[in-house]
Amino acid sequence: MxxxxxxxxxxxxxxxxxxxxxxxxxxxxxxxxxxxxxxxxxxxxxxxxxxxxxxxxxxxxxxxxxxxxxxxxxxxxxxxxxxxxxxxxxxxxxxxxxxxxxxxxxxxxxxxxxxxxxxxxxESFDYFQSDWIKTGWKKERLVYRHWFNERTQKRRFYATFELQKRLGLTREIPADLEVMIGSxxxxxxxxxxxxxxxxxxxxxxxxxxxRTTWIPDETFFxxxxxxxxxxxxxxxxxxxxxxxxxxxxxxxxxxxxxxxxxxxxxxxxxxxxxxxxxxxxxxxxxxxxxxxxxxxSNEGRSLHRFLAEKGRIGRRFAPRFWETESSLGRERELLIVVCKKWHVAKRLVQRVRQMTDIPCIDYLFNEESCALPDLGGIQSSVEKRHRHRRALVRMLFDYYESDRLLVCLDPSNLDLIEDFCRDRAVTRLLEVECQVSDVFLVGHAMRVGLAGDRTPRETLNRLLPTIRNDMVHESDRIRDAQFDNHLRLREIDPPETNARAIAAFLGVPGDTAETLAETDHLFAD
Structure with missing residues (x-):
């Protein structure tokens, strides 16, 4: 033993x-x-x-x-x-x-x-090929000699570094060693x-x-x-x-x-x-x-990240330079279905496809597997789609040869919603409000990595109110933004009320909207 x-x-x-x-x-x-x-x-x-x-x-x-x-x-x-x-x-x-x-x-x-x-x-990752070092010096830790403590003798530390750099006094890594890094x-x-x-x-x-490398406890052993x-x-x-x-x-x-x-x-x-x-x-x-x-259950890191981010919500990036002053087109109409329960939105959108000629795309900014046409690689990853958001949507309008396009977004994508709603194109927003059970919240926590199959019930009980409040907060932020053409489809409302919202959102006749509102098991989990 x-x-x-x-x-x-x-x-x-x-x-x-x-x-x-x-x-x-x-x-x-x-x-x-x-x-x-x-x-x-x-x-x-x-x-x-x-x-x-x-x-x-x-x-x-x-x-x-x-x-x-x-x-x-x-x-x-x-x-x-x-x-x-x-x-x-x-x-x-x-x-x-x-x-x-x-x-x-x-x-x-x-x-x-x-x-x-x-x-x-x-932990033993390739020093030069891995991304273990996120920012700051990399090869400088090794190829220059460091005799002084950076925290207690900062002036000497950087003076000797700059002198070596100016004189080209670098050194070779021992030839038979492949330097690794880790905790x-x-x-x-x-x-x-x-x-x-x-x-x-x-x-x-x-x-x-x-002895003269910098932070050798991350590389020596x-x-x-x-x-x-x-x-x-x-x-x-x-x-x-x-x-x-x-x-x-x-x-x-x-x-x-x-x-x-x-x-x-x-x-x-x-x-x-x-x-x-x-x-x-x-x-x-x-x-x-x-x-x-x-x-x-091993959800500690994702759970901490989720909880720590509360209270620090804001726009992290300024508009990308290639999107400044770009527009989807003044004559175009972008329809956005916003819903936390993706299966509910997809069920509604599938009926819209069947009953109208509006091109519809599911959660293109959330799901890597979302079905998209080949647009030259811009559609190849969620990261690229976010980075080239307006260019991507313009290309979809062109691909489908339509002036109307429907897409689904998660309520957490407020920056996307704001971006599109500020465009010169006409943007309509249909927020689908669903009743949320504890069972759904547990499933959601597992899907996004906040919990696992073996997460203790006590941990879940403490976590669920935070997730529920987070969803309410996302909806409140959308309403506080006071977007034009913001309509709501609610599970607790009768079909005739929801039909009026659908008719205004899609611009379809009343009977078509009523059929969509009465979609079988629309809100079922």
């Missing part, structure tokens, strides 16, 4: 570190601690004294001062890894942690998980750790190279594992659940995140807020639990 040696890098809160070590070693696992030399000596002595009688805890033989983005973080990790490898010969896996991490599964679950597959868990939170097998330690002793050239371990024995993922805000800062978890954390397909999570005392207490007890069962 797996036995884990935790590699803990920490720099503060000695009481929390002591509790963390006691919790994780109580079931027979191990821990090697590196406590930042920048922290007070008294805090370190307190940790050592509290854990002195714990045979499953050891300490890095050398403490060093650590700084973000520096080699010192990798060196501290290596010191702790060396201590763990020597002190705990029975350890089968070495798991990298910080003081802000806590287990979100039991030790029983974690051991069974690691026994299931003989692989190393570490610094990994879990490696003992054999892999021993190979890495041997490699460090045998390749001083590689050590010199990484990731590169060496890929260099030393067969590809089929690497699972390119982290077992630590973490998320980042739009500003690149780690998301902190609080007391009410307990159920969400346990349902994620990870063994640990960071960062747990220092103020989340109840969450820390419950997670501290969890690791030693026996017989615990976990329902993995």
């Amino acid at each position: 797996a036995k884990i040696a935790f590699i803990l890098l920490c720099h503060k809160d000695p009481d929390a570190i002591i509790k963390q070590a006691q919790s994780l070693t109580a079931v027979g696992d191990y821990m090697a601690i590196h406590f930042d030399a920048s922290a007070p000596r008294a805090a370190f002595d307190r940790i050592r004294a509290a854990l002195a009688d714990n045979p499953n805890v050891t300490f890095a033989k050398k403490r060093i001062r650590c700084g973000w983005g520096e080699w010192s973080l990798v060196q501290a990790t290596l010191h702790a890894v060396e201590a763990a490898a020597e002190a705990f010969p029975r350890a089968t896996h070495f798991y990298m942690l910080s003081g802000d991490c806590m287990a979100i599964k039991s030790a029983e679950y974690a051991h069974e998980f690691l026994d299931r597959r003989d692989v190393d868990y570490i 610094q939170w990994w879990c490696l097998r003992r054999r892999t750790i021993e190979w890495i330690l041997d490699f460090c002793r045998q390749r001083p050239d590689v050590m010199r190279f990484f 990731q590169t060496l594992v890929r260099h030393l371990v067969p590809e089929q024995e690497i699972e390119s993922r982290t077992l630590t659940f973490l998320m980042f805000t739009d500003y690149g800062m780690p998301v902190a978890f609080y007391n009410d995140h307990y159920d969400l954390l346990l349902s994620q397909d990870f063994l640990f999570a960071r960062k747990i807020s220092p103020e989340a005392r109840e969450l820390k207490r419950r997670l501290g007890v969890l690791y030693a639990a026996e017989g615990a069962r976990f329902r993995i």
Whole structure:
């Protein structure tokens, strides 16, 4: 059975570190601690004294001062890894942690998980080909030497960089290495750790190279594992659940995140807020639990993104330059059916196709699979359709040789609705208002990735009111925009009322509108 040696890098809160070590070693696992030399000596002595009688805890033989983005973080990790490898010969896996991490599964679950597959868990993506680095420096991290800390010695950091750049003092990456990148939170097998330690002793050239790279904790272990371990024995993922805000800062978890954390397909999570005392207490007890069962739904990231975006709704992009002053055509008429229940809109639109000669397109800006004619590639992806929205619709008018066109849009596409309603063409809007049950909301949450088949009922119960309110908010935003020719078709209204709205929207005779309003099972789920 797996036995884990935790590699803990920490720099503060000695009481929390002591509790963390006691919790994780109580079931027979191990821990090697590196406590930042920048922290007070008294805090370190307190940790050592509290854990002195714990045979499953050891300490890095050398403490060093650590700084973000520096080699010192990798060196501290290596010191702790060396201590763990020597002190705990029975350890089968070495798991990298910080003081802000806590287990979100039991030790029983974690051991069974690691026994299931003989692989190393570490994010390891091609440094130059992947998009792991979203913004900022890429090759500059590697081909220039970085001796100073960017946060504490900013002037020196950028001065030496600019000097090297001006003089062309670049360097070569070691020829036999393919540099990889990924999260610094990994879990490696003992054999892999021993190979890495041997490699460090045998390749001083590689050590010199990484000592002056920038943010080497995202590249050093990731590169060496890929260099030393067969590809089929690497699972390119982290077992630590973490998320980042739009500003690149780690998301902190609080007391009410307990159920969400346990349902994620990870063994640990960071960062747990220092103020989340109840969450820390419950997670501290969890690791030693026996017989615990976990329902993995894994919707955490999409759920957080959905909830975090509320209150920040606005237009993200200005009009594209190729669409400025462009128009669908003053003589044309664009009919827009807006409905959250796509199947209801499609049912209505299918009847419109059968009873009129109006060309109709389903959710072309929402569904990749929407049936569209070949328009030279502009229709090939939802992203392209959004980017060339007016050009696409103009081409559809031309393709169908019609001055009238009907399209379906989701209520969340307010920017599209606003764009088209401001056009010189005549735009009519038919908002289809449906009754929404909890069953539909659950299905919607699953379709958009906010929930999964195994999401706990308690999580769904908390989520459904937010989704329902979000749908109401979308409808309110459309009404607040006060579009001309805005009509409503409501499930709760009688067919004769809905027929009047359809007649005005489509410009069809009353009897045709009545037939459309009486479409069998129009609003059925």
